[in-house]
Amino acid sequence: MMGWGSGAVRDEEKLSSSQARQVVRRSLRMLRPYRRQVTVALVVLVVYTLAMLAGPLMVRLGIDRGLQAHDALVLNLAVVGYLVAAAVAVVLGRTQITLITRVGESFLRDLRVRVFDHLQAMGMTFFDSQPAGRLVSRMTSDVDALQTLVQQGLVMFIQNALLFVATIVVLVVLSPVLAAVCLAAMPVVVVASIRFRRDSNVAYLTVRDRVGQTLSTLQESLSGIRVVQAFAREESQNEVFVSHNRAQLDANLRAVRISARYFPVIELAGIGTMAIIVGVGGVLVHDSFITVGTVAAFALYLTNLFEPIQQLSQLFNTVQQAGAALKKLFDLLDVPSDLTERPGAVDLPETGELLVEDVGFAYDGRAQVLADVNLAVRPGERLALVGPTGAGKSTLAKLMARMYDPGEGRIGYGGVDLRDATFSSLRHRIVVVPQEGFLFDGTIFENVAIGRRGADEEAVRRALRLIGVEERFQALPQGLATAVRERGSRLSAGERQLVSLARAALADPAVLVLDEATSSLDPGTEADVERAMAGLMQGRTVVVIAHRLSTAERADRVAVVDHGELVEEGTHDQLLADRGRYAALFASWAGEQQRRHPSDLAEDAVVSS
Amino acid sequence: MSARRERPSRAGWQLLARAVKDQRNWVVLGVTAGLFWTGAKVAVPTLAQLAIDRGIISRDHGALLEWSLAILGVGIVSAVCTGLRRFYAFGISYRAETDLRDRLFAHLQRLHFAFHDHAQTGQLMARAATDLLQVQSFLTLIPITIGNALTVSAVVVILFVTNPGLAALALAALPLINVVAKRFASNIHPVSLELQQQLAEVAGTVEETVVGVRVVKGFGAEAIQGGKLRTRVDRVFERAVLLGRMRASFMPLLDFLPALGLVAVLWYGGHQVLSGHLSVGELVAFMTYILMLIAPLRMLGTIIAMAQRAVASATRIDEVLATHPAIVDRADGQTLPPGHGELRFEEVSFAYLPPEGGQLSDAGMPVLDRLDLHVRPGEAVALVGATGSGKSTVARLVPRFYEVLGGRITIDGADVQDLRLRELRRAVGIVFEDTFLFSDTIRNNISFADPDAPQETVEWAARRAGLHDFVADLPDGYETVVGEQGFALSGGQRQRVALARAILADPRILILDDATSSVDPTKEHEIRAALAAVMKGRTTIVIAHRPATVALADRVVLLDRGRIVAEGTHTELLATSERYRRLLAQSAREEAGSTTPQQDSEALVR
């Protein structure tokens, strides 16, 4: 639920007119498949609005030609006319709303799917550069803003605009003089509306911003609640929250004050114009310029004149918001994926050698992380990658699965450069269990099933059985249907890793990269799982990254990464004998034991001499 | 939370009533402004009618001017009052909303771990966002509705007084507006709730995919997630289109019904004018009045549905507020007795229970089974055991994050249940196995326990955690912002920040739950040296899987299925306990054999 916490960036919210044009053009392009429905909807909308306008015209007809002229027939005609217009409006109104929602919602469905697919196609560099909350809010609050527009705003906006324009036209036709008088108050209204639009937009953005702040404070303190309670810091968290909440209230009240100043202007303009119509219209009637019926029609049309302005001003925020949201979404769609499948990409072979050649890499705009790395992993081999924190082990692992492309050099499998491989074969053959294991808020079954598309219960059970944990999870009161809850908090740290490992067993790839995937397991279980995985991966390739050098010890070969370079390579025994970096690391690994137990040390000294 | 019981909505009403009562002065002001507004508004058509009849039709310039000015005057009153009414109405609702949100937050802070284990963050966020919004919009409507109801009654009275027959005819169709609006609102309510639900599920899929992107990519699960999203997006589409169809069948009706009234007036009234029973002005006034009724009647129709929604929301909020924090100070809470951190578990039994109202089948198996453990003041004990054996559970019980089911835990002789929570938790410093850092500077993260700590203390703690050199090299040093929105620390670095945070708290008892699992051996070696200084004279529980870390402790306790199965020094256990050797994946032979090169390389390191 990170979408809550996205503090809006102000600049993003305002569209220049050229940007607005662009957004409109692009939306129209996306609407092209629905061209016919859109055209029909617009025609219907116009006719509908005209039908709405016909009512007061009939009243005028009835009063002038019927009542003043004492002609009952005309009066009855006017009545029937009004009735027909109203009935037509019902039918058209219904068609119009149905059409517009359908088109709008289809547009939104396309947009959601496109944005999501686009997100999924992005490389990791992109995800590194964007806070998750912001990406989520693109798909939530931004698309929701559009949905609000589609469901409530759009029809009203168009209708009100049409109504306003049409009303003015009718007024001018009825009596240009009275219309001119009637529009006397208009400049005031226009100025007030423009100011309101501007101020309320700023106020609205401030509110949005503050709401974002309040909610992200709440979200963070919910995620960190255990730390807060552990250090008994509830009170200070409260203070922080109350101040954000207060700021939100202030912003809201400011927005209210702005509208509480604007609405009276419209109200006064409306009633004031009524006074003018009656006053001036009366004089005009006295002078026989116009009829009483015209005055009556004007009075009735008044609502059509001022209500739309008020509604438009209020709707403007919704529209502006939706425009800004669309722009952000289009901008997102415009970010090209840094990882694309080349045209003519080939499938990776079933088996082969994983070859890292002269690879250099830097995260976007940062210092070099890997330089000149050369490494060959044969099928059936088990390679351990070790080295100090921040050396670049995880980075190398991610390159092997093409989560990033190397800056220099290349990585190939079975003779095919990963950049020339189809994604489907790549993701199928090479699987990484990332360091940051992540359980989804679902059941154990669902979490394992992520490992392979269309995996059924039996396949999931087999995977669990393979790493020897089926019974453990089956023994839970709800078995595999046990919900692991957010971030897997229902399970112990090691159990969470076991679920991740079962995923890998289910995926059953040609190359398996385990990035500290067993760091929370007890060494006994770890060894069991490793053995099971080794059985599964017979004849295929495993790369393990571990700080526990017992794991390295069991591997066929060890490669030591330090400061982004491959500094040593060889079997455990060779490297120990070389007394280089690995030997030093290994010494720290088990060294402390000896210092604390001099007796052991003495014994060993005897042995080694 | 997960298994929601139907709470009586009375609780929701009470919550709303209390919110209104807290704002009663504003409510009175808002209603008063609404009254004046209604009066002014209702006067306008009558004045216009008088102007037409006495001014225009009787060709009286003076009267025309008078009545026009009267309309203008009334317009001013109406304008001022509409502004005030708006201001008060929103003032009431926003203040009430803010108060409720403050309460909600403070309450959530106090709720126990077990509650948070079961609550979904998204759900709690929805309480503070969507549900409060419902309540707020409803509260806004209260003064406005009172004004509207008055308008409707006033207009109806006026119409009947002027011309009962015409009034009856004109108003015949109008109650239908109310009926239709009510039906519309209540039909649409369940569908829009479903739509909200579907939207939330779309959001959930997006969130898990983005947050878990490494897993999704690592396993090539894009197609699975894409399929999931499409299903959910289709559901949203379906509901939204259905909603559109409902709107399409109701909304035009809401426009049609008042038109019927107008047509009736025009027809019947027109003939009355023709027969001389009605003036043209009266006819126009009648029509204006009918137009005036439309908006309030529509609103009165929707308010009922809004009220239902608001009460449902208020009930959900109340559900959280009514959950009693299970772990609170006793009335006679004791202060922590002086001492050096002697820790005792006496026959402690424990199981993770479902929250009140949850299903019993959710209850876990017993996790701790009459566990006895005695840690002497200043002693360092390593807690070792297989995955899921209950080590972290032992750690969580000391600061009383959960209540024991049997037995007791004492610190320096005092039962933790008798101690004041704040003091207890100040006395126990814990580093969790899952590192959580706040989106804040490194400095503020480290000094979380004591925000006023001077920079030297922060640096001292960072040094002890093996973090200082790294931080000092960062461009912004201790002011570097970390966490989701900030600088990406590696797993090992994050753990060390959490370690520094606990060290700075200077607790009587320090608990390290697998706190160095992501740190490389060399670095860990360095930290171990610094930690030894921190641990000196401080009661410490170390949960670890690495032999070298375990060896740091004075004593090792082997846990299996919530019971202690072996105790002794690391070397003793290696020698005597087969289970221990198996757990650390070390055979006695291996241990002895592998030391030869180690010792040599040790020399090399120095």
Ligand SMILES: Nc1ncnc2c1ncn2[C@@H]1O[C@H](COP(=O)(O)OP(=O)(O)OP(=O)(O)O)[C@@H](O)[C@H]1O
């Ligand atoms: N997404 C990223 N963006 C920028 N820099 C990064 C990113 N991930 C890692 N780094 C930096 O790259 C370097 C290598 O990181 P990497 O995660 O590969 O180390 P590692 O060897 O796996 O360390 P550890 O043992 O702590 O997991 C580190 O200095 C780290 O700060």
Ligand SMILES: Nc1ncnc2c1ncn2[C@@H]1O[C@H](COP(=O)(O)OP(=O)(O)OP(=O)(O)O)[C@@H](O)[C@H]1O
């Ligand atoms: N919040 C919880 N709700 C229900 N059951 C839980 C919860 N946390 C842990 N458990 C269960 O309690 C048992 C003990 O868990 P605990 O976290 O104490 O294990 P652990 O010894 O720390 O394991 P690890 O070495 O994997 O961290 C496990 O079987 C686990 O599934």
Ligand SMILES: [Mg+2]
């Ligand atoms: Mg790593």
Ligand SMILES: [Mg+2]
């Ligand atoms: Mg644990």
